[in-house]
């Protein structure tokens with residue numbers, strides 16, 4: 076299969092972020108499907124999350140009204156995105172926040188490394204941030220000799236195990252409490268094996284509290300950035316987000332450029348639909364609205380606050396009216412909770428930072444289609460993701476669009492990096508012939524007549540199809556012939 | 563060209579010629595839960611936050627310091643910290659606590675950090691308001707009540723005036739016009755800190771307070 080790379084229209088071409096090669100997707104999926112233990116974990120967890128979400132939306136009318144409003148807010152914000160980003164910057168600077176822009180993961184890491192060096196930082200404690208996973212922040216810091224410690228319980232577990240999160244909201248969903256108990260007993264000095272969940276959480280609390288106290292820098296993500304006030308909003312349950320953004324002397328927030336909204340009031344409906352869609356909670360324990368560093372009269376809080384705005388392929392999605400909808404996402408994870416494919420293979424099989432339906436539509440912009448063209452095909456197009464998405468992203472439509480981008484002949488002015496990556500002239504020719512045969516009655520009639528006569532010649536092995544199914548074979552008689560007999 | 567200019571340039575090149583109509587939030591909120599009585603708002607707030615494992619006590623402007631002192635004794639609080647310059651703080655200064663040492667916040671956090679993490683076992687702050695729909699407290703950081711006070715000590719007491727409960731978050735920020743001037747840190751709190759990161763099993767006392775106790779005053783009568 077020839078792979079041609081069109082010249083890069085955007086910024087991200089040079090830096091594919093393949094944690095695991097996307098080409099190996101099929102093998103990993105096969106392995107995951109055959110791991111009954113893993114399948115049980117995910118099935119149980121997804122059933123639990125789906126049931127909890129359903130309880131939060133007892134009134135279909137209210138849900139519908141809130142979804143329409145949330146979609147509107149996200150689309151409205153995107154329709155003015157460059158203006159809002161500039162307004163956000165102005166407001167943040169006025170509040171004393173330092174704003175940085177990064178086109179690529181490397182640039183973002185370099186910016187943060189520079190800040191860390193300036194403060195001679197030894198330890199960075201991290202609140203949950205998928206963007207920091209996207210740019211492999213921990214590796215970049217460790218390579219420079221700076222510790223980066225996850226403090227969200229799930230992320231902490233995943234980091235101890237040397238793994239990646241398998242879900243964007245519940246990172247350690249693939250681990251059982253027995254596995255976590257073993258992990259703690261092995262890695263934390265003085266800890267005995269216990270699989271009592273409360274005891275495990277108290278161990279994590281004790282270890283991490285020491286780190287909050289001593290860390291030089293706290294890192295966090297951002298759920299919504301408010302342009303008019305220059306406010307960074309954070310949704311969390313554990314209080315580690317508050318610790319990271321309050322206790323260390325420096326707070327660095329990192330976010331994708333799409334997270335901005337214009338008005339403070341716009342966060343109210345988005346926050347409500349986010350927590351209800353994500354974990355089925357009416358509200359999270361904390362909703363943290365940060366408007367600047369410690370002021371002259373304040374007695375605590377960080378002395379410096381930085382915001383890093385990351386592109387990494389988002390502006391490529393923005394350039395196309397249909398693909399732009401990808402950026403409406405508020406990262407609730409509901410699409411993966413309801414995805415029959417995700418439930419069966421889990422988050423790691425995808426090999427990308429963002430797994431599940433959202434991962435399939437956003438990763439191609441971050442990594443290019445050469446590495447990710449199989450992702451949009453790993454879907455039955457059942458439509459569950461689009462149905463639950465709180466901001467009404469038409470995920471199935473976008474999957475079909477991305478398949479088209481990957482399979483079509485390379486074009487001179489492609490909408491995405493890697494367009495045509497899965498183009499196969501032979502297969503394209505076959506489909507063209509098929510279309511030709513089926514679009515004219517005369518050729519269709521001749522073809523179906525021949526097919527019924529020579530049905531014995533159809534091969535018994537038909538690639539992937541016959542791996543789990545009986546071979547396809549034309550019927551002995553055509554429908555039109557059978558109909559003729561009836562009269 | 564800087565990264566900033568390149569990113570903005572790419573976005574501008576593809577920005578829709580006309581922005582969409584701004585969303586109208588009232589259309590969603592207006593038909594829902596309006597004209598609720600103060601008692602009903604308090605009831606909804608209470609159900610919500612108790613569902614998140616917080617304790618709620620109804621008391622009065624006169625009695626809350628005595629109740630607090632009793633709760634501190636019951637919970638074996640050795641040291642209670644609070645903002646000494648708030649009206650509530652001044653009340654506490656004149657209240658007798660049998661077994662608990664009262665300590666008002668003095669100076670910058672740097673001088674208090676070790677004590678906050680290791681020696682203070684409870685804190686009191688006041689709430690600016692609350693939200694009936696979700697059972698959330700609204701806390702605004704201030705020089706008198708810094709943000710670590712409601713975060714680091716394992717037990718958090720909150721003083722709430724029932725007249726300040728709004729139906730929804732939207733109502734609170736719209737009708738108090740928050741956008742005109744936010745503190746360094748505005749916060750919604752709904753219960754003690756928690757996590758379900760281990761096998762979806764809910765555990766309280768993750769990184770923030772392990773217990774949250776709300777003292778509600780002014781519960782009687784209608785809101786003015």
Ligand code: SF4
Nearest residue numbers: 404405407408410464
């Ligand atoms: S695509 Fe929709 S459902 Fe999926 S994470 Fe984003 S907002 Fe949630």
